Amino acid sequence: xxxFPEHANxxxxxxxxxxxxxxxxxxxxxxxxxxxxxxxxxxxTDIGSTSHASDFVFMTSHDYLSVWTAQYSVDFYDSMGxxxxxxxxxxxxxxxxxxxxxxxxxxxxxxxxxxxxxxVDAAFxxxxxxxxxxxxxxxxxxxxxxxxVIPRSQTVAGKLVDxxxxxxxxxxxxxxxxxxxxxxxxxxxxxxxxxxxILADHVVVCAGLWGRLIAEMAGEDLPLMPVDHPLTFFGxxxxxxGTGKEIGYPLLRDQGNSxxxxxTGDPKTAEGGQxxxxxxxxxxxxMCHPSEILEKEQSRLSPSQRDLDLEQVIGGLEKAIELTPxxxxxxxxxxxxxxGLLQVHADGxxxxxxxQKARGLWYCVGIWVKDAPGYAKxxxxxxxxxxxxxxxxxxxxxxxxxxxxxxxxxxPRCTEAALKIYFPAVHPREPYTKARNIRRSPFYERExxxxxxxxxxxGWERAHGYAANEHLLEKYADRVPxxxxxxxxxxxxxxxNAEQLAMxxxxxxxxxxxxxxxDVTGPGHVALLEWLAAxxxxxxxxxxxxxxxxxxxxxxxxxxxxxxxxxADRCRIIDGADAGPxxxxxxxxMAADKGYDVTVTDETEAWVTLGVWGPNARENLKKVxxxxxxxxxxxxxxxxxxxxxxxxxxxxxxxxxxxxxxGWELHMRYEDxxxxxxALREIGIMAVGVETYANSRRLEKSLRLQNADLLTQYNxxxxxxxxxxxxxxDFRGKAKHLEYRARGHxxxxxxxxxxxxxxxxxxxxxxxxxxxxxxxxxTGETLVDELGRRSYTTSVVYGPTIGANIALAWLPWAQxxxxxxxxxxxxxxxxxxxxxxxxxxxxxxxxxLKPKS
Numbered sequence: 142x143x144x145f146p147e148h149a150n151x152x153x154x155x156x157x158x159x160x161x162x163x164x165x166x167x168x169x170x171x172x173x174x175x176x177x178x179x180x181x182x183x184x185x186t187d188i189g190s191t192s193h194a195s196d197f198v199f200m201t202s203h204d205y206l207s208v209w210t211a212q213y214s215v216d217f218y219d220s221m222g223x224x225x226x227x228x229x230x231x232x233x234x235x236x237x238x239x240x241x242x243x244x245x246x247x248x249x250x251x252x253x254x255x256x257x258x259x260x261v262d263a264a265f266x267x268x269x270x271x272x273x274x275x276x277x278x279x280x281x282x283x284x285x286x287x288x289x290v291i292p293r294s295q296t297v298a299g300k301l302v303d304x305x306x307x308x309x310x311x312x313x314x315x316x317x318x319x320x321x322x323x324x325x326x327x328x329x330x331x332x333x334x335x336x337x338x339i340l341a342d343h344v345v346v347c348a349g350l351w352g353r354l355i356a357e358m359a360g361e362d363l364p365l366m367p368v369d370h371p372l373t374f375f376g377x378x379x380x381x382x383g384t385g386k387e388i389g390y391p392l393l394r395d396q397g398n399s400x401x402x403x404x405t406g407d408p409k410t411a412e413g414g415q416x417x418x419x420x421x422x423x424x425x426x427x428m429c430h431p432s433e434i435l436e437k438e439q440s441r442l443s444p445s446q447r448d449l450d451l452e453q454v455i456g457g458l459e460k461a462i463e464l465t466p467x468x469x470x471x472x473x474x475x476x477x478x479x480x481g482l483l484q485v486h487a488d489g490x491x492x493x494x495x496x497q498k499a500r501g502l503w504y505c506v507g508i509w510v511k512d513a514p515g516y517a518k519x520x521x522x523x524x525x526x527x528x529x530x531x532x533x534x535x536x537x538x539x540x541x542x543x544x545x546x547x548x549x550x551x552x553p554r555c556t557e558a559a560l561k562i563y564f565p566a567v568h569p570r571e572p573y574t575k576a577r578n579i580r581r582s583p584f585y586e587r588e589x590x591x592x593x594x595x596x597x598x599x600g601w602e603r604a605h606g607y608a609a610n611e612h613l614l615e616k617y618a619d620r621v622p623x624x625x626x627x628x629x630x631x632x633x634x635x636x637x638n639a640e641q642l643a644m645x646x647x648x649x650x651x652x653x654x655x656x657x658x659x660d661v662t663g664p665g666h667v668a669l670l671e672w673l674a675a676x677x678x679x680x681x682x683x684x685x686x687x688x689x690x691x692x693x694x695x696x697x698x699x700x701x702x703x704x705x706x707x708x709a710d711r712c713r714i715i716d717g718a719d720a721g722p723x724x725x726x727x728x729x730x731m732a733a734d735k736g737y738d739v740t741v742t743d744e745t746e747a748w749v750t751l752g753v754w755g756p757n758a759r760e761n762l763k764k765v766x767x768x769x770x771x772x773x774x775x776x777x778x779x780x781x782x783x784x785x786x787x788x789x790x791x792x793x794x795x796x797x798x799x800x801x802x803x804g805w806e807l808h809m810r811y812e813d814x815x816x817x818x819x820a821l822r823e824i825g826i827m828a829v830g831v832e833t834y835a836n837s838r839r840l841e842k843s844l845r846l847q848n849a850d851l852l853t854q855y856n857x858x859x860x861x862x863x864x865x866x867x868x869x870x871d872f873r874g875k876a877k878h879l880e881y882r883a884r885g886h887x888x889x890x891x892x893x894x895x896x897x898x899x900x901x902x903x904x905x906x907x908x909x910x911x912x913x914x915x916x917x918x919x920t921g922e923t924l925v926d927e928l929g930r931r932s933y934t935t936s937v938v939y940g941p942t943i944g945a946n947i948a949l950a951w952l953p954w955a956q957x958x959x960x961x962x963x964x965x966x967x968x969x970x971x972x973x974x975x976x977x978x979x980x981x982x983x984x985x986x987x988x989x990l991k992p993k994s
Contacts, residue, residue: 161347210515229287599718648755657721697877754804861980
């Protein structure tokens with residue numbers, strides 16, 4: 142064994158698991174060297190989740206990133222000769238119409254994201270998996286690319302480490318836990334272990350179940366928790382004796398019962414001659430803080446394998462026996478069965494990316510075997526290039542607010558996530574019910590009194606509509622359809638569409654207190670934002686303006702979409718609640734990296750915002766503003782800022798509109814907000830739910846949402862948001878931005894689609910939510926652009942003013958033509974759509990005359 146090193150370029154904490162081993166491999170592949178891997182126990186791990194994982198891979202889900210990571214991982218395992226592509230079935234039981242709908246939806250998502258999943262009948266499922274009771278099956282999803290990592294992911298981890306060591310670029314040390322991190326000046330400097338201290342420029346935490354304990358060493362936490370996953374074994378099962386196979390039949394998922402099942406192949410293989418049945422508890426999941434995990438010498442099997450009482454899963458098992466009676470015929474292998482710890486995340490996504498507390502400290506935690514090489518690819522590219530080929534906003538550790546890294550948030554949110562690992566189906570608009578009411582605007586009690594229908598974003602309780610306005614449904618009954626299908630109507634309140642129409646007829650106000658707000662001050666504040674933003678920020682002429690702009694990455698792709706207020710002594714960033722923390726951390730990091738003398742301050746909870754909009758907005762606001770003439774069109778130019786006073790309170794007014802109407806955003810101190818709200822209500826201005834702002838009128842106005850429509854796979858010209866002229870000042874991504882500008886045409890364009898017919902085969906009008914593939918109506922094939930990017934809806938909503946379902950989608954150049962007829966698929970049915978606009982093309986007030994009136 143080599144001597145323990147005093148210095149390394151990179152230290153990987155947890156190199157013995159499949160994630161850490163994959164990261165080591167990918168770092169070497171990208172040219173990194175002088176890498177040291179350490180692990181708490183053996184290498185490969187004999188205590189982590191990798192040591193007991195079921196090791197199967199299903200590709201199809203409703204999230205493109207998870208499909209991408211699974212597809213990449215399958216190709217990676219396959220290239221190593223360690224993947225059995227046996228296929229996988231996911232059944233819907235006879236009579237379970239809800240799960241039949243869910244697997245149909247999954248097939249549709251598979252078509253959007255590029256999997257080969259199809260819907261098959263019970264006879265096909267029985268042929269593939271003879272242990273099924275055919276009459277118990279209504280239909281099934283069949284994924285021919287699903288399969289098993291063989292012989293074990295643990296074996297693959299060991300092989301990757303061995304290969305890395307043979308290159309001379311990796312040294313590993315088993316039984317060497319990290320006991321603390323060296324952090325100086327906000328940068329990681331090394332790792333302390335019982336064997337000594339390793340100074341390092343980069344540390345990658347791949348410690349899985351113990352990842353939070355490493356994060357605590359940096360003064361932060363990761364919003365994830367281990368949970369017991371019951372794994373039971375039955376046998377002997379000799380169907381594949383003498384075949385040498387690690388698995389014989391396809392995988393079987395029975396997610397309507399929150400369970401899966403597979404055989405373990407030839408009895409002579411490592412765990413062969415059995416049936417494995419796994420279950421995810423849907424009522425009382427057994428959560429476990431990493432500090433509660435036993436040490437190796439204290440546990441019967443291993444720290445990540447906890448004792449299982451069969452009574453714990455008897456209800457699910459009895460239901461499983463109905464579908465696959467063999468489970469009741471074979472003997473139960475009690476000594477082999479256990480609760481295997483795996484991790485669930487507070488928002489359903491992994492924690493990947495650089496620490497918020499220490500530069501050079503990276504996390505790659507909360508990842509299952511099926512995605513491990515894919516995530517290793519992402520974090521390695523990110524460390525190497527500063528960006529990734531696929532948008533990573535959903536997994537970026539910088540996405541979390543401080544409150545999301547506290548136990549009173551993490552514990553209940555992770556528990557709720559654990560309840561939904563397999564069942565029930567999660568709706569695209571599904572709200573969390575735990576850890577709510579963390580942030581409330583000063584208007585919250587007023588909104589409750591109006592019967593607000595609350596959802597949450599960024600910790601803020603946001604009313605999407607108000608029961609007090611439901612009298613409007615009678616007035617606008619012919620323009621606000623009833624959503625007969627329960628799925629389409631779930632987590633939606635019809636009154637919000639009526640509120641939008643009423644606002645456009647008169648005036649309304651929308652609570653926008655969810656904005657993330659950051660102040661950038663100091664001598665370099667303008668220069669920093671000039672370098673970050675694609676729009677012009679510098680110059681005296683910009684003071685007093687609100688500047689809508691984007692931050693690009695080095696490849697000229699869109700990473701941020703926000704507004705910058707140029708105030709006399711500072712720049713104020715007005716950002717979305719979802720993207721806000723990432724941008725806050727990004728601005729601070731870029732300031733440090735470029736050496737700008739600035740201070741970046743989080744003002745999110747100090748300020749609140751109301752949007753007052755409608756054709757009568759000016760007329761009504763004049764009634765409460767101390768100097769009403771300031772609101773006159775000739776005195777208050779569109780896109781500018783002015784200080785006004787309402788109800789004796791100072792208000793920063795911004796003449797802008799995200800809802801396509803005349804009006805202003807009113808920004809005020811939190812403590813002043815209620816007085817302003819009450820003053821506006823006293824003159825009769827109606828409260829309008831945020832649904833109008835966030836969804837329905839947004840799409841009628843062709844407005845794009847960061848991390849949904851705007852992604853780092855696409856450039857600003859494809860989004861049709863580039864300025865007519867490229868500013869003279871340098872900015873990040875400018876060289877690539879100019880390169881894209883010089884193209885004859887862009888490979889794709891973000892387009893507006895209108896559904897021209899929405900009646901399903903039962904005669905019910907549908908109002909889609911979620912992802913839909915965009916297809917050639919002749920072939921039924923999903924559109925793919927010249928760079929291999931697939932077309933699917935990124936936003937979809939019913940627009941009550943337009944009177945149609947509207948969607949945004951990236952289309953290949955050849956299909957990005959106004960009037961082009963295409964198709965989308967929703968729950969297995971095809972619906973016609975028409976390209977109503979290429980690029981930025983509002984359907985409502987296309988000349989944008991109303992906001993500037």
